[in-house]
Amino acid sequence: MLLIRCPYCEEERPELEFRNAGEAHIARSANMAGESDDDFEKFFFIRSNPKGIIYERWRHMHGCARFFNAVRDTVTDKFVMTYKAGEPKPSKLPKNSNEVVAK
Amino acid sequence: MSGAFRIPAAGRLKQAKTARFSFDGQSYAGVEGDTLASALLANGVHLVGRSFKYHRPRGVLSAGAEEPNALVQIVRDDARKTPNVRATVQELYDGLAANSQNRWPSLSFDVSAVNDLASPLFSAGFYYKTFMWPKAAWKSLYEPKIREAAGLGISPDRPDPDHYSSRYAHCDVLVLGGGAAGIAAALAAAETGVSVILADEQAKFGGSLRFESGAMIDGQDGFAWAQAAVAKLAAMGNVRVLSRTTAFGYYAQNFVGLVERVSDHLKAPGHDLPRERLWQVRAKRVMLASGAIERHMVFANNDRPGIMLAGAARTYLNQYGVAVGRNVGVYTANDSAYAAAIDLKKAGVNVAAIVDLRDNPTGPVIDEARALGIEINFGRAVIRAGGKLRVSSMTVQPKNGGGERTIPVDAILMSAGWTPSVHLFSQSRGKVAFNDETKRFVPGTYAQDCVSVGACNGTDGLSATLDEAYAAGAKAAKDAGAKDASTKTGKGAKPKVDASESWSRGMLGAAPGAGPDTTVKAFVDFQNDVTAKDIRQAVHEGMRSIEHVKRFTTNGMATDQGKTSNMHGLAIAAETLGKPIPEVGLTTFRAPYTPVTFGAIVSHARGPLFDPTRKTAIHPWAEAQGAVFEDVGQWKRAWYFPKAGEDMHKAVDRECVAVRNKAGLFDASTLGKIEVVGPDAAKFMELLYTNPWEKLEPGRCRYGIMLREDGFIYDDGVVGRLAPDRFHVTTTTGGAPRVMNHMEDYLQTEFPHLNVWLTSITEQWAVIAVQGPKSRDIIAPLVEGIDMSDEALPHMSVREGKICGVPTRLFRMSFTGERGFEVNVPADYGQAVWEALWAEGQKHGATAYGTESMHVLRAEKGYIIVGQDTDGTVTPNDAGLDWAVGKKKADFVGIRGLMRPDLVAKGRKQLVGLKTKDPKVVLEEGAQIVEDPKQPIPMKMIGHVTSSYWSENCGRSIALALVTGGRDRMGDTLYVPMPNGVIEVEVTGMVFFDETGGRLNG
The missing domain is CATH 3.10.20.440 (2Fe-2S iron-sulphur cluster binding domain, sarcosine oxidase, alpha subunit, N-terminal domain)
Structure with missing residues (x-):
């Protein structure tokens, strides 16, 4: 079970309290009705499936109920950071304190 | 004795x-x-x-x-x-x-x-090769027979009467394994004052100190030291000591699952004790001290009873006082088996001979064995064991060939060396590294905050182990946040080793006599009956990866998960492939380390505690009336109310007729309800539903449709506007949680500028639907402050007032097509108001009706149920609900999806009514529809039946169906092929009863 830090509660809480909500930073157009087929396809259907760093949305369902964003490594499942909804995609990631250490 | x-x-x-x-x-x-x-x-x-x-x-x-x-x-x-x-x-x-x-x-x-x-x-891959065809025989013949012939024990055939428990725990340092290394690590960590959990799978701590008779620590026998040290730890307030507790799984972020066997060792456990307790521990640092497992020698008939691991024989002697034979032989490739021979010899057991594969090993144990007069044979192999139900002899031969000699024995103690237990390390996603000199995999690259100490880390010798473990324990405590030395709670000192045993090395793979040119039964995996020959055969048949060899031979796939066999199997495969061992690779270790009962995993979550059961405020009344209930999500809903002698059909027919002729009461409390409040509430509703809301007058209601962004129907329900800034939204019973989530998602992330609050009020309001021509007569006498006339309270309106003296939100709405009301009252008053309405209803011939009649009545009117008549690929247009989509709206969720080429294309499936040519025939829901029943199979299916009932009010069967281009087929005849014949149907409109809708005001 993962431990996830809720940026609103400012606490690490067990995964049971959260629900994943798909990829983050996919903005809904302000002119939705005017979107081209291609743009709508990108918006609605196309998702990245990276091996490594993914930006995704989570909801602290059984806590504060807020949606927030997280940066997670899909290889190790480790959370690099979490931040509030609406905040920009981080341009630089913090050095992961938990990164794989050679013995 | x-x-x-x-x-x-x-x-x-x-x-x-x-x-x-x-x-x-x-x-x-x-x-x-x-x-x-x-x-x-x-x-x-x-x-x-x-x-x-x-x-x-x-x-x-x-x-x-x-x-x-x-x-x-x-x-x-x-x-x-x-x-x-x-x-x-x-x-x-x-x-x-x-x-x-x-x-x-x-x-x-x-x-x-x-x-x-x-x-x-029955050679390798036997199951795959032999039971190929006919396919049907798998189910009826092969599989049952194979299971009968193989199998492991008999499953219990009754519900488990035991109970199980479950605990969560957090600690700074979790030490897994209570041998010398684990105890030393726990001592060092505990003395700093951090919280420590020490767990061991055995009843008694000590690990290999159970049998290592030569170990002396702090001036006492190693095992006695272990007991004293654990007693000291158990007495510390910051330490939890768990015996009989196996760490079976190491998961992400230092989350470890352990099972404590609480009462399996007791004669009469008593019901206040759980059988097992599941511990789910989150640790800042994990210390793996899981030791090493001895390997057997791979030679012909090495599975005969009486042949066992040397360390095991030594444990039976030194811990339990049991001699495993009277005349034992020893077969080894390392030093440790000598210690077993020495201990047994000293205890009075005859040691017939030690057979050592090595050419001329030297060392103190060899000298001691020789001094005790034990015959030692270097450079020789045991090429086969004699005996059947019990070993009777071992046949010895120089390892490069030569004369055989058979020595009578009643037990053989064997040791091919020790395999570090890297199971949990590997589960933690750490990468193992092969040490070519010692021929073993040891922890290499760590993936989590853990450290291995002692034998599982490839550390040899008690002194080195204690040094390593004690230092690592102190470091783990420090890393986990221990304060400096001044806050130490204990006055511990590193345990001092006064005497110890040490051994390493050994051999991997098949011993001489079981080599590539032989066909003897030299077992690698005892539990799955895999021999050295099977593994070679797998390679010869084309398996190259160790993962394939494993699956083809089933080596290491039994309940012991290859704890003794994996390394031998790997070595034989590598030899046959002509590759070094690290290139062939080690199979992946997965949880559980040892089998875990379902009981421990399930714990209390069984029977009524498996899933919450939700009951409405009116549930007790329905129960008392003898209602039959159905499960709708977690809800129990009254399905129908049978009177004496009635089956479901009779009850439903009576209920449906009564509603249309007089009135019916229906518990609609499970309907999802969400209050949307705030200055921007109408704007928010405009975005979340297809309909226009800005111009809806307070006091009026509207049927709303919610789409997903792809344009498909997600939910529906009647929405009442109580005030300019307040909407009372209803959802489907099953859809309430996801609709709430959907709304919150958009409000928080896409439309955060809107000033709106969302509150789930499903459980706050009990809802009593009163439907039928007499409905107003039933309600009116109990209502205060609401004008019940058609002019003041027309269809699709809502008023706040009082009923039976308690607050109500009174909706004039109908899911039956009759004049109808839905009385919302605070849930605590639900049953009292229901009983008052019921008493009033009795004066007018009202009946209580359940969900089945509700379904029939709405189908008679062509009202859809989202999730039954729609399936996530149905647009409002497909469902004939285009009128509910605001054509002038600039935006709503799904507006762009609705324009997708496929969604506006001709020939989509559309919802229509179906009437069977024979009115008595009721179609099956889910039945497929075709144009031409004479076409060859597979036929072209053009749709399916979504709802189908007997309608007593219509005097015939009715059905709704999704049919390709359905609205262009009005009056056409279509066919529903069924196992007992083809049913002819006519495509009709969706409304079967009161097509003009006059009864809404009737």
């Missing part, structure tokens, strides 16, 4: 406390503190089971969790018959009853042992 093979001066058990037990009906005496295995061996019983495939006689191999052979069924009573219990782990209690498995008619005479003679038929 508890067994002829008990040596009174040896072992640590108090011989006075005897315990009676039975094995296959035969009664024996053991001693308290015995395992079932040690008690059997004390009585000279080595034959304890039959093997999985060949039904070969098998004996006890080990003295621990790695045991592949000694699997028994423990029978406490009719319901408690636990199969596949390892006799080496099961502690003895007075009255224990065990049975051997996988034999018929008896353990010593097993008919299926003919499989052993026919073994050329």
Whole structure:
């Protein structure tokens, strides 16, 4: 079970309290009705499936109920950071304190 | 005397406390503190089971969790018959009853042992090759027969009467393994004051100190030191000590699952004790001190009862006071087996000979063995064992060939070396590294905050182990946040080793005599009956990856997960492939380390606690009326209210007719309800629903449709506007949570500028639907402050007032097509108001109706149910609900999806009505529809039936269906092919009753 830090509660809480909500930073157009087929396809259907760093949305369902964003490594499942909804995609990631250490 | 093979001066058990037990009906005496295995061996019983495939006689191999052979069924009573219990782990209690498995008619005479003679038929990949066809025979013939012939024990056939418990725990340092390394690590960590959990799978801590007679720590015997150290730890407030507790899984972020066996060792556990307790521990630092597992030698007939691991024989002697034979042979490739021979010799057991594969090893144990007069043969191999139900001899040959010599023995102690237990390390996603010099995999690159110490880290020797573990324990505590030395709670000092044993090295793979040119049965994996030859054959048949070799031969796939066999199997595969071992790779270790009961995982979440049951405020009334309930999500809903002698159809017919002729009361409380409040509430509703809301007058209602962004119907429901800034939204019963989530998602992330609050009010309001021509007459006398006239309260309106003196939100709405109301009252008043309405209803001939009648009545009117008549690929247009989509709106969720080419294309499936040509025939829901029933199979299916009922009000069957281009087929005849013949249907509109809708005001 993962431990996830809720940026609103400012606490690490067990995964049971959260629900994943798909990829983050996919903005809904302000002119939705005017979107081209291609743009709508990108918006609605196309998702990245990276091996490594993914930006995704989570909801602290059984806590504060807020949606927030997280940066997670899909290889190790480790959370690099979490931040509030609406905040920009981080341009630089913090050095992961938990990164794989050679013995 | 508890067994002829008990040596009174040896072992640590108090011989006075005897315990009676039975094995296959035969009664024996053991001693308290015995395992079932040690008690059997004390009585000279080595034959304890039959093997999985060949039904070969098998004996006890080990003295621990790695045991592949000694699997028994423990029978406490009719319901408690636990199969596949390892006799080496099961502690003895007075009255224990065990049975051997996988034999018929008896353990010593097993008919299926003919499989052993026919073994050329059962080689590697046998199942894949043999039972190929006919396909149908798999289910009816092959699989049941294979399961019957193989199998491991018999599953209990009654519900488990035991209860299980579950705990969460957090600690700074979690130490897994309570041998010398684990204890030293725990001492060092605990002394800093951080919280520590120390767990070990055995009843007694000490690990290999149980058998290492030469170990002296802090001036005392190693095992005694371990007991004293653990007692000291247990007395510390910051330490939790868990014995009989196996760490079975190491998950992300230092989350470890452990199972504590609480009462399996007790004679009469009593119901206040759980059988097992699941611990889910989150630790800042994990210390792995899981030790090493001894490997057997791979030679012909190495599975005969009486042949066991040298360390196990030593444990039986030094811990349990049991000699595993009177005249034992030793076969080894490393030093540790010498220690076993020395201990047994000193205890008075004859050691016939030590056979050592190595050419000219030297060292103190070899000297000591020689000084004791034990015959030692270097550079020789045991090429086969004699005997069947018990080993009777070992045949020795120089390893490069030459004359054979057969030595009579009644036991063979073997050791090919020790395999570090990297299971948990590997589960933590750490990468192992192969040490070519010592021929073993040890922890390499770590993936989590953990550290390995002692034998599981490849550290040899007690002194080095304690040094490493103590230092690592202190470091782990510091890393976990221990304060500096001044806050130390303990006054500990590093344990000092006064005497120790040390051994390393050994060999991997098949021993001489079981090499590539042989076909002997030299077992690699005892539990799955995999021989060295099978592994070579797998390579010859094209398996290159060790993962494929494993699956083809099933090596390491039994319940012991290859704890003794994986390295041998790997070495043989590597040799056959002509590749170095690291290139062939190690198979992945996965949880669980040892089998875990379903009970421990499920814990209390069974029966009524499996899933919450939601009941409405009116539930007790319906129950008292004899309602039959159905499950709708977690809700219990009244399905129908049968009167004496009525079946479901009769009850539903009566209920439906009564609603249309008089009135009916229906508990609609489970309907999802969400209050949307705030200055921007109308704007928010505009975005979340297809309909226009800005112009809806307060006091009026509207049927709303919610789409997903892709344009498909997600939910629907009637929405009442109570005030300019307040909407009372209803959702489907099952959809309430996801609709709430959907709304919150958009409000928080896409439309955060809107000033709106969302509140789930499903459980706050009980909802009583009163439907039918007499509905107003029933409600009106109880209502205060609301004008009930059609002018003041027309269809699709809502008022706040009082009913029976309590607040109500009174909706004039209808899901039946009759004049109807939905009375919302605070849930606490739900049943009282229902009873008052019911009493009033009795004056007007009203009936209570359930969900089945509700379904029929709405279908008569063509009202859809989202999730039944729609399936996530249906647009409002497909469902005939285009009128509910605001054409002038600039935006709403789904607006762009609705424009997708496929969604506006011709020939989509559309919802229509179906009337069977024979009105008495009721279609099956889900039945497929075709244009031409004479076409060849597979026919072209153009749609399916979504709803179908007998309508007593229409005097015929009615149905709704999704049909390709359905609205262009009005009046057409279509066909529904069924197993008993083809049913002819006519395509109609969706409204079967009161097409003009006059009855809404009737």
